Amino acid sequence: xxxxxxxxxxxxxxxxxxxxxxxxxxxxxxxxxxxxxxxxxxxxxxxxxxxxxxxxxxxxxxxxxxxxxxxxxxxxxxxxxxxxxxxxxxxxxxxxxxxxxxxxxxxxxxxxxxxxxxxxxxxxxxxxxxxxxxxxxxxxxxxxxxxxxxxxxxxxxxxxxxxxxxxxxxxxxxxxxxxxxxxxxxxxxxxxxxxxxxxxxxxxxxxxxxxxxxxxxxxxxxxxxxxxxxxxxxxxxxxxxxxxxxxxxxxxxxxxxxxxxxxxxxxxx
Amino acid sequence: xxxxxxxxxxxxxxxxxxxxxxxxxxxxxxxxxxxxxxxxxxxxxxxxxxxxxxxxxxxxxxxxxxxxxxxxxxxxxxxxxxxxxxxxxxxxxxxxxxxxxxxxxxxxxxxxxxxxxxxxxxxxxxxxxxxxxxxxxxxxxxxxxxxxxxxxxxxxxxxxxxxxxxxxxxxxxxxxxxxxxxxxxxxxxxxxxxxxxxxxxxxxxxxxxxxxxxxxxxxxxxxxxxxxxxxxxxxxxxxxxxxxxxxxxxxxxxxxxxxxxxxxxxxxxxxxxxxxxxxxxxxxxxxxxxxxxxxxxxxxxxxxxxxxxxxxxxxxxxxxxxxxxxxxx
Amino acid sequence: xxxxxxxxxxxxxxxxxxxxxxxxxxxxxxxxxxxxxxxxxxxxxxxxxxxxxxxxxxxxxxxxxxxxxxxxxxxxxxxxxxxxxxxxxxxxxxxxxxxxxxxxxxxxxxxxxxxxxxxxxxxxxxxxxxxxxxxxxxxxxxxxxxxxxxxxxxxxxxxxxxxxxxxxxxxxxxxxxxxxxxxxxxxxxxxxxxxxxxxxxxxxxxxxxxxxxxxxxxxxxxxxxxxxxxxxxxxxxxxxxxxxxxxxxxxxxxxxxxxxxxxxxxxxxxxxxxxxxxxxxxxxxxxxxxxxxxxxxxxxxxxxxxxxxxxxxxxxxxxxxxxxxxx
Numbered sequence: 001x002x003x004x005x006x007x008x009x010x011x012x013x014x015x016x017x018x019x020x021x022x023x024x025x026x027x028x029x030x031x032x033x034x035x036x037x038x039x040x041x042x043x044x045x046x047x048x049x050x051x052x053x054x055x056x057x058x059x060x061x062x063x064x065x066x067x068x069x070x071x072x073x074x075x076x077x078x079x080x081x082x083x084x085x086x087x088x089x090x091x092x093x094x095x096x097x098x099x100x101x102x103x104x105x106x107x108x109x110x111x112x113x114x115x116x117x118x119x120x121x122x123x124x125x126x127x128x129x130x131x132x133x134x135x136x137x138x139x140x141x142x143x144x145x146x147x148x149x150x151x152x153x154x155x156x157x158x159x160x161x162x163x164x165x166x167x168x169x170x171x172x173x174x175x176x177x178x179x180x181x182x183x184x185x186x187x188x189x190x191x192x193x194x195x196x197x198x199x200x201x202x203x204x205x206x207x208x209x210x211x212x213x214x215x216x217x218x219x220x221x222x223x224x225x226x227x228x229x230x231x232x233x234x235x236x237x238x239x240x241x242x243x244x245x246x247x248x249x250x251x252x253x254x255x256x257x258x259x260x261x262x263x264x265x266x267x268x269x
Numbered sequence: 270x271x272x273x274x275x276x277x278x279x280x281x282x283x284x285x286x287x288x289x290x291x292x293x294x295x296x297x298x299x300x301x302x303x304x305x306x307x308x309x310x311x312x313x314x315x316x317x318x319x320x321x322x323x324x325x326x327x328x329x330x331x332x333x334x335x336x337x338x339x340x341x342x343x344x345x346x347x348x349x350x351x352x353x354x355x356x357x358x359x360x361x362x363x364x365x366x367x368x369x370x371x372x373x374x375x376x377x378x379x380x381x382x383x384x385x386x387x388x389x390x391x392x393x394x395x396x397x398x399x400x401x402x403x404x405x406x407x408x409x410x411x412x413x414x415x416x417x418x419x420x421x422x423x424x425x426x427x428x429x430x431x432x433x434x435x436x437x438x439x440x441x442x443x444x445x446x447x448x449x450x451x452x453x454x455x456x457x458x459x460x461x462x463x464x465x466x467x468x469x470x471x472x473x474x475x476x477x478x479x480x481x482x483x484x485x486x487x488x489x490x491x492x493x494x495x496x497x498x499x500x501x502x503x504x505x506x507x508x509x510x511x512x513x514x515x516x517x518x519x520x521x522x523x524x525x526x527x528x529x530x531x532x533x534x535x536x537x538x539x540x541x542x543x544x545x546x547x548x549x550x551x552x553x554x555x556x557x558x559x560x561x562x563x564x565x566x567x568x569x570x571x572x573x574x575x576x577x578x579x580x581x582x583x584x585x586x587x588x589x590x591x592x593x594x595x596x597x598x
Numbered sequence: 599x600x601x602x603x604x605x606x607x608x609x610x611x612x613x614x615x616x617x618x619x620x621x622x623x624x625x626x627x628x629x630x631x632x633x634x635x636x637x638x639x640x641x642x643x644x645x646x647x648x649x650x651x652x653x654x655x656x657x658x659x660x661x662x663x664x665x666x667x668x669x670x671x672x673x674x675x676x677x678x679x680x681x682x683x684x685x686x687x688x689x690x691x692x693x694x695x696x697x698x699x700x701x702x703x704x705x706x707x708x709x710x711x712x713x714x715x716x717x718x719x720x721x722x723x724x725x726x727x728x729x730x731x732x733x734x735x736x737x738x739x740x741x742x743x744x745x746x747x748x749x750x751x752x753x754x755x756x757x758x759x760x761x762x763x764x765x766x767x768x769x770x771x772x773x774x775x776x777x778x779x780x781x782x783x784x785x786x787x788x789x790x791x792x793x794x795x796x797x798x799x800x801x802x803x804x805x806x807x808x809x810x811x812x813x814x815x816x817x818x819x820x821x822x823x824x825x826x827x828x829x830x831x832x833x834x835x836x837x838x839x840x841x842x843x844x845x846x847x848x849x850x851x852x853x854x855x856x857x858x859x860x861x862x863x864x865x866x867x868x869x870x871x872x873x874x875x876x877x878x879x880x881x882x883x884x885x886x887x888x889x890x891x892x893x894x895x896x897x898x899x900x901x902x903x904x905x906x907x908x909x910x911x912x913x914x915x916x917x918x919x920x921x922x923x924x925x
Contacts, residue, residue, distance in 0.1 A: 161703040165763075168663050169717040169770060170690035179716070183707040312785040313756075427874045428649075457648035458812065459871045462856040466870070484786065487858020510862045526860055528790035530815035532842065533859050538797065539819065541790035545755050 002263055008256030015249060016075075019067040026061035030219050033057055041235045050241050053227060059241060062219035066242065069220050070249070073135055074200040080139025082193050085146025086186070092147065093154025093185075094177055104151070107144045115141050116203065123212040134213055138200055146192055153185035191261040198253030205246050221246050272300035273478045274324070274343050274364070274446050280336035281316070281323050283549070291549035293319040293333075295502035301446065306472060306479040308489035308510070311499035314546045317482045320499070321450045324348070324480075325360050344445065362392045365439035369451040371431035375423040381408075381434050382419030385441055392442030407437040412467060429460035433467065440471070447472075448480045453488060465492050486529055490514055495582075498522050501547055501557035504576065508583035518585035520562045556588070564589060564597045603672075604639040604806065605660070605774060610669035612655050616879065627878045629655040630666065631830035634907075637774075642800065642807040644821030644838065646814055646853070650875050651827040653810045657776040660808060661693045662686065673774065691721055694767035698779035700759035704751040710737075710762050711747035717769045736765045741795055757788035761795070768799070776808045781816060793819055814857045818842060826850045829878055829886040832907055835915040846916035848893040885918070895920040 018025065028034065039056035042048055050059040092103040118141055126133045157163055158181070166176045207213030208222025216223055221242040228238035281294040294316040301307050311317040322328050323335055326348065341348040343363050351359065360366075368374045376384055385404035389395060395403060401419070408418055411433040423431055432452060439447060449468065453461040469492045472479050483489055489496055489510070496513040498506040498521065506519040517523045524542045544561045547553060553560050559569040568588050577590040589596055612630040630652045637643045647653045658664040660671055662678055671678040673693060681689055697703035705713060714733040718724050724732050734744050740761040751759055760780065767775060780796065781789035797820060800807060811817045817824055817838075824841045826834040826849065834847040845851040848869075855869040871890045876882055882889055888900040899919055907917040 161697040161699060162705045164663055165695065165697060165703055165766065166705070168661060168690060168695050169720070169766070170687040171717065171720055172687075175720070179708075180705050184705070312787060429874060457875070458814075458856045458858075459648065459852055460874065461858075462870065485858055486786075486860035490860045490862045490864075491858060493862070514861055515863070525786060529786050529860060530790070530793065530813070530819050531859060531861075532815045532818065532854065532857055533861055533864055536818045536838070539790040539794055541794055542787040543791075545757055545788055546785060 002259065004259035005256070005263055008252070008259050011252045012256055015067070015252060016071055018064065019071045022064040022068045026058075026064045028058040028061045030057060030061040030065040031217050041231065041238075043235070044237060051235070051237050053224070053238060054231065059224075059238070062224060063221070063241060063245060066219040066221045066224060067245065067249075069131075069214050069218065070201050070204055070222075070246075073131065073138070073204055073214070074197045076135050077138035077142065077200050077204075078193055078196045080136065081142035081196065082146050082189055083143075084140065085143035086150050086182075086189065088143070089147040089150025089152075090154055090177060090182060090185070093151040093158065094173075094181065100151075103147070107147055110141075111144050116206070119203070119207060120210070120212060123207065127212070131214065131218075134204070134207070138203065142196065142200065146189060149188050149192060150185050153188060154181055157181050157184055187264050191257050191264060194253055194257035194260055198250040198257070201246065201253070202250055270302055273303045274301040274341075274480070276300070276324070276342075277340040278336075279320065279323060279339040279341060281319050281328055282334055282336055284332045285550065289550060292336075292502055292552075293549050294323060295552075297499075297502075297504055299497055299504065299507070301478045301480055303445065303478050304472070304476050305494045306469070306481055306492050308481045308483060308493035308496045309499060310483060310486060310489050310496055312484055312546050314501070314548055315499040316502040316549075317484075317499050318450055321366065321448050321480070321482050324448060325364060325366055326356060327366075358392075361388060361439070361442040361444065363442075363444055364446040364448060365442060365444040366448040366450065367432070367435045367439050367452050369454050371435045371455075372423060372428065374435055375431060377423055380420050380422055381426070385434070385438050388438050388441040403441070404437075407440055408434070410440065410471070411437045412463075413437075427460075428456050429463060432456065432464055436464075436467065436471070440475070444477070446478045446480065448482070450482045451484070452481070454483070454485070461488070468492060486514075486526065498525075501552055502549065503557065503586060505558065505587070506585045507576070508580070508585075512580075512583050518579045518583065518590060519558075519587050520564055520589070521558050522585075524561075524563075556586070564595060566595055568592075602638045603636040604674060605637040605808075606635070606670075606672040607656070607660060608634050608670045608672070610634070610656065610659055610666050610671070612652075612659055612664060612666045625879055628830050628881070629878065630659065630669075632669070633827075633830070633832055634669075635825060635832065635835070637806060637808060639806055640800075640804060641822045642809055642820045644809045644811065644817035644824040645827060646811060646817050646824060647827035648812060648853075648875065650829065650878055652830040653812075653827050654778055655830075656827070657695065657778050657808060657810045661690075661695055661774075661776055663695065691770040692772055693774040693776070694770065694772040695776045695778060696760075696763050696767050696780050699783050700756050700763060701751075701783070703763050704759055704766075706751055708750075709747070710749050710751070710754075713762070714766055714769050717766065721770055723770070733769070736769055739768070739799070740765045741791070755788075756784050757791060760784060760788075760792055764792075764795070764799070768803075772805070774806045774808070776810070778810045779812070780809075782811065782813060789816075796820060814842070814853060826853065829875065829881055831886065831917065832915075833887065833917045835907070837913060840914060846910055846914060846921040847918050848891050849887050852892065893918070893920055893923075895923050 034056045036056050039052055040054055042052040044051045048058050050063060053059055088103055092100040119137060122137050123133065163176060163180055166180045204213050205222035208220040209226045213222055214220035224242040225239055231238050277298045279294055279297045280292055283291050283293055285291060297320060309317050324341055335349060339349060343359060348359060382401060382404050385407055386400040389400040389403045405416060405419055413430060413433055453464050456464060468479060471477060481493060493510045496508065496510050497504050500521050506513060506517065506522045513522060517526060527540045528542050530539065542561050555571050556569040556573050559565040574586050574588050576584045576586050578584050579590055610630050610633045613626040613628050616625040616627060618624055633656060645653045645656060655664060659666045678689060711733055714736060715729050718729050718732055734747065737744055737746055742758060742761050781792050784792060799805060807820065809817055809820055821838045824836065824838050825832050826847065828849050834841065834845065834850045841850065845854060852869045852871050855867050869892055873890050876889060884901040884903055885905050888896065905917045905919050907915050910916050910921045
């Protein structure tokens with residue numbers, strides 16, 4: 001584990017820690033409209049370190065809770081994606097033949113549809129689904145590359161002597177698949193999963209910006225940016241603060257993902 | 270006669286994680302004379318491949334580097350002090366190298382003829398057509414005289430033929446020294462024989478000096494005039510081939526000749542060498558072979574022997590040469 | 599069924615299809631072309647050949663790690679190829695394989711102890727602490743320190759990994775082992791140790807071996823009888839010392855002449871084979887060896903008529919029209 005990986009992991013852990021402790025760290029209730037008369041659009045001050053928004057809600061509190069939503073949605077969505085993707089890739093790679101062909105052609109077809117459009121359409125139609133719908137749809141539209149990766153690893157592992165030996169020892173097929181093939185196929189997934197979290201945060205922010213992700217009054221960095229559009233000239237911090245948060249978070253995951261890729265790839269190959 | 274290649278105190282150091290350093294090649298000296306075949310024999314971890322790569326400065330730096338006290342003299346020129354341009358001219362032009370897996374060393378998207386012609390042009394400055402003609406001649410020299418070969422791709426050739434192509438490319442610059450790193454290890458036995466015959470034949474015709482690196486004692490026995498045995502980064506024995514195989518002076522060489530399954534000895538239990546070759550990060554103190562040597566005594570554990578002379582041209586790195594009465598029975 | 603034919607393969611055939619161009623002709627490599635052999639209980643049958651000879655395919659088909667296209671495999675009277683999944687799983691305990699490359703034949707994610715316990719548990723041989731004890735015994739039997747139990751394969755040397763591979767094969771208490779190039783990826787000094795170990799194990803456990811190797815000298819150290827393969831067929835079969843002393847087939851003679859011997863002064867017959875092994879996709883008509891054959895009696899008959907493996911002398915088989923005159 002290199003230094004870069006350690007730093008990246010620490011940064012990601014810190015982000016999640018902050019998000020988890022949001023209720024403790026936030027000075028105010030993120031939904032509380034504190035003072036609609038004179039507390040709106042206040043610039044950063046001691047009382048409100050990041051200022052207040054058009055509805056006099058404390059931005060710092062909303063940022064922290066926004067982090068909570070964004071990070072947890074992304075984590076669960078990616079978890080769903082890699083679980084489904086790994087299962088499909090494993091089955092396709094091991095079964096071969098028609099099963100493999102059917103699964104992979106389905107993946108090809110699904111990949112032909114632009115993901116963001118698909119997300120917009122489904123979420124717009126399923127507007128009562130709330131966060132559950134968001135997480136599920138994000139996860140179920142994001143598993144296709146994972147399945148391809150896993151399948152490729154599985155195909156090459158199938159021919160390896162130790163897998164042949166496991167079959168030769170009379171181990172049942174499921175056991176060979178789960179104990180011998182699967183653990184050796186998951187290395188590349190660690191990288192895609194990490195990068196995937198960053199990517200998902202970005203998509204969620206975009207969806208929230210469009211109003212179909214995390215919907216008001218729940219705070220999300222994306223809908224915070226949406227709300228700030230009318231005030232770019234007068235209260236620029238409304239947009240920059242959540243914007244910087246998104247960028248910094250996505251970059252952190254990217255850096256960790258790249259560092260992991262560098263440690264995993266040359267050693268195993 | 271002066272050696273065409275003279276190596277003195279060659280040491281190649283590799284940096285490991287955690288700041289450690291290991292010396293894959295540790296103070297090796299050898300001479301290669303024109304027209305002779307020197308076989309460098311060793312098992313894995315002995316440093317023989319690193320040695321070969323060092324001769325043409327092919328060790329990636331980092332993590333490896335050649336110690337500044339080393340000297341590699343080719344035809345009077347110190348290879349280690351050359352600038353990039355002069356080094357390029359020597360590579361292929363003065364000393365050429367062929368590798369174990371010919372298939373991986375050939376460019377899969379260029380025809381065989383094109384690859385050889387390219388090397389020819391780099392080293393001789395001939396024009397395109399003349400270079401192609403020379404490529405055809407070189408292929409004929411290595412036994413691939415069918416003119417169709419020029420336009421074939423490496424994957425269309427068998428392993429043995431690919432190796433011949435590599436040899437042809439190596440000869441394109443008219444080198445005086447050919448370094449062959451396990452050239453036949455990946456080949457079938459009958460093809461191996463063809464390639465070894467070819468190397469011996471070329472050496473005679475072109476007056477080359479051949480440095481053959483191998484782990485296979487039988488291969489060395491077939492074409493070597495002299496043999497140097499490497500163990501744990503050092504040369505432990507060096508002598509004319511007949512002496513090394515007929516009367517080895519170092520216990521490692523002796524044990525190796527006993528442990529190898531041989532067609533010329535009756536089948537029976539093999540006297541195996543206990544233990545395994547040490548890793549570069551774990552060289553034993555004193556004589557590096559002592560933990561596995563049946564003769565070892567206190568001096569071997571404490572003090573590493575220098576190369577001692579058994580004879581005018583036979584040396585071995587073993588205290589038994591100084592104290593022959595210590596030989597166990 | 600006698601002890602002489604304890605393991606039998608009969609007319610074993612295996613083809614591997616090659617990728618074909620769209621609508622192009624179907625092409626296949628014939629890896630095994632009707633091979634028939636028998637192994638006696640307790641014996642070591644050596645199979646030698648160069649690449650493309652089919653020896654590895656033979657080994658894998660013999661333990662049904664590959665499904666042959668044609669032919670039969672009989673083990674102690676049982677037809678191995680027609681067994682159903684459950685019966686096959688039970689049969690697997692009796693026959694095991696040791697693989698060539700120790701670096702690739704162990705699961706890199708499993709510690710040695712776990713890898714050896716698994717087959718013991720799956721076959722119900724032992725559980726819990728008893729299983730652990732058995733594993734430690736196995737480790738000792740193959741010459742490994744009990745500390746190896748907790749190691750990962752990458753922490754072991756090549757020789758140690760190969761020993762683990764052998765221990766794994768022994769964990770289910772087999773009677774028959776297929777050894778596929780057991781020492782070719784090991785250093786000479788380590789290989790000798792492993793060969794000695796295999797010899798000891800055979801004596802101690804009464805094992806039967808099918809030893810596959812390209813190195814004639816290696817085979818000689820363990821084999822009672824040796825079969826020489828060329829292009830998917832057996833071209834000679836004889837007791838080991840007889841084969842090495844007086845080969846009947848010109849290919850065997852060429853192999854012996856080409857094998858490297860660490861003695862520069864050794865008198866070797868000068869036999870040089872021309873050309874390369876022919877393509878296994880479209881073998882030449884007649885004897886597959888004829889294009890390269892240096893036999894002085896080679897004639898037109900060789901290009902037209904495929905020689906059959908026949909008993910030229912008692913217990914000495916050769917597939918050559920002129921086997922009697924090879925010497």
